[in-house]
Amino acid sequence: MKAKITLKDIARELEVSISTVSKALKNSEEISRDTKEKVQAFAKLYNYKPNNIAISLKNKRTKNIGVVIPDIVHHFFTTVIRGIEKYANARGYNVIVCLSEESFDKEVINMEMLANGSIDGFIMSLSSETQQKGDFNHLKEVTEQGIPVVLFDRITNEIDCDKVIIDDELGAYMATKKFIEQGKKNIALITTDDYLSVSKARTMGYIRALEESDLGVDESKVLKLPSMEMDEKSIKKFMDSQELDAVLCVNEIFAVYSMRLAQQKGLKIPEDISFIGFTDGLLSKYANPSLTVVSQHGERMGEVSAKMLIDQVESEEEEETYQTKILEPTLVIRDSIFH
Amino acid sequence: MKAKITLKDIARELEVSISTVSKALKNSEEISRDTKEKVQAFAKLYNYKPNNIAISLKNKRTKNIGVVIPDIVHHFFTTVIRGIEKYANARGYNVIVCLSEESFDKEVINMEMLANGSIDGFIMSLSSETQQKGDFNHLKEVTEQGIPVVLFDRITNEIDCDKVIIDDELGAYMATKKFIEQGKKNIALITTDDYLSVSKARTMGYIRALEESDLGVDESKVLKLPSMEMDEKSIKKFMDSQELDAVLCVNEIFAVYSMRLAQQKGLKIPEDISFIGFTDGLLSKYANPSLTVVSQHGERMGEVSAKMLIDQVESEEEEETYQTKILEPTLVIRDSIFH
């Protein structure tokens, strides 16, 4: 086992000082060609690589960014991570992933752990529990320490920081409008309670589209589940109690599941009943029929978040003005509605 | 903005030495009750937290583990990460995730980046390109430096380190046997080229089951795709050219897609043709009909890998004997085969 070699080791071997070695490796003008060559050759031979930790301590820059998300077994978050990772890597940053598992306490613990020097900034999406509690002190503390934060998707207005979201209201509006244009009359919405920022926005878009039309909103056609967790019974009960010809769902799982319920009742998709979901994951693509969705462009969101964060980390002055980037959702048309 | 406070700051404020502060905060016996209380109160008030980076430098332990995987937008890897994260977090470790995107070069770069002090050990699954090339020098270098490595799922025998896999051969064997028991005669396999360690093992299990039966192996019933990427045309061509009554697929996407092809031909599942896939993801659960799969227990795999790695990191002596843990796969029976 050949342990890592340090500047000190090289200096000792070559009988020069550490600073000479340091400068030589940086190709400094101050050092003679001779010594530089000697040092560089030696360093190469022994595969010298500077120690990241030491550099971090010196520079007060870790080149790590902390990503705190509620759930990783979820296509949307997964694509966001990929976007973050790609962009961050390209700029020389590593990504530390922490999962809050939708728990407030875990979110707090994770942030505290990372905030003590492990990372240069945070990219995060709030846990449902955090949004429900409305307690954002852990975020406040971090931003007050001068650690940049970028919130994405599940955000809060209580914290002053950069934010990236898609226009959820518009996405739901577009989807609902599509139904209306295709002549659907009984359009349901399966969503979650309003404390989730995204659900709230989507519900608003649904309502706006209906109110703009002649149809109007029928409260009984809106199912609000307590969480994003699958609740087969409630959905079945809801679907059985209604005469529907279109259903908008706040995620793809709800949509695919309710599609199946409809099929079991002998309904034809999209003739008798159409479906649109949110999240453009594998499930939508390979469902039968394939599911039309409002794509949230997770990867793009990740890239944008990472860019905003790193720009802020690397800008000297502390930003005084934070921006919120709103990405446009896109309707990906598949077989669960008329083409 | 209140910046982070350091030992030095406390020492200056309280007019004591840094070492006194350090000891006082550790509740050292050496320090008088008076000073301890004073220091601790002050530290609490200003929310002092030791700087992780400084501690890492001192201890030569980062409490970070590096996870390098080929792809994160993939249910199996996602569950593994969750397992790793849960276990590692419980033991006070953070997880740095790097994606190789199935590329050898990216894998190498990522490892080098992390190996320079950023992490205490690696958990990784090889990129397909790496398995194809058979070049494992980046792994050798890391292990030779004394950095512990745990390989999972996509492994190689060329590297001496701990490994965690599921018994892929057995999984395929069980699945194929199931088909045979249910009276299926024309059992196909849709897999990828043998350079992927898991595909090779699965193919072997498929062959063993057939050879043990009266059926024997028919090469024309095996489709080997160049990669795990979806290749709709090849699968369609394969499915059209065959009279099949059962199909085993090396992942759930291939399975769900070929199910749909069968349905489009008017075949009934599972009566006319049955399907089993690998990977117990959302797709399998919500496909129509739901897909029977060989579950790889990703989360468990992640936990086991993390435990092995951290145990090794924290054990003083350098291990001389490495182990390979083989997890048992499980058949999750759903509607794509007879119950």
Add this chain to the structure above:
DNA sequence: TTGTATGCGTTATCAG
């Protein structure tokens, strides 16, 4: 052209 001294934040050893 090279080397010395200092500091990043912490801990440990040893002296007072």
Add this chain to the structure above:
DNA sequence: CTGATAACGCATACAA
């Protein structure tokens, strides 16, 4: 009981 000093690995201002 307290504090000065060195060390982790590196970078750099300043001397020589």
